[in-house]
Amino acid sequence: MYKATIFVTLKESVLDPQGVAVKGTLHTMGYTEVSDVRIGKRLEVSLEAANQEEAEVAVTAMCQKLFSNPVIENFRFDLEEV
Amino acid sequence: MYKATIFVTLKESVLDPQGVAVKGTLHTMGYTEVSDVRIGKRLEVSLEAANQEEAEVAVTAMCQKLFSNPVIENFRFDLEEV
Secondary structure, rough: OEEEEEEEEEOOOOOOOHHHHHHHHEEEOOOEEEEEEEEEEEEEEEEEEOOHHHHHHHHHHHHHHHHHHHEEEEEEEEEOOO | OOOEEEEEEEEOOOOHHHHHHHHHHHHHHHOOOEEEEEEEEEEEEOOOOOOHHHHHHHHHHHHHHHOOOOOOOOEEEEEEEE
């Protein structure tokens, strides 16, 4: 059994409207020292695989096909045997 | 300037309906080897602070008040001077 911890983030060049909204809320709450907020996803996926490489191939495909939009997002993941 | 990378995750005991839905989609796509999916948030916050400790106090407060629901979620963050 393997566990992948996946991070999906917006590419640097992409505007983050959700981040802008959260920054505004933080300023309203008095945290005016905040200059930027970027919001992404963190996923944990547990999966069976014969070996590390097979798990890596499967998780990469899941990231490309489902978890991230390659046009505006990047992904990376850590993989551990559990 | 400091940058906090914040991870907000559901507590282990809490059901993750979004994760269950994504697992179902992965199975439909053919990834039946996936046994569990847990979904959380990853935030990057850039902020001014006089020192590391001041930044830590501010980010902790933001996590407690805005980024996480203490009843069902945990948070942790990494803090670096940039």
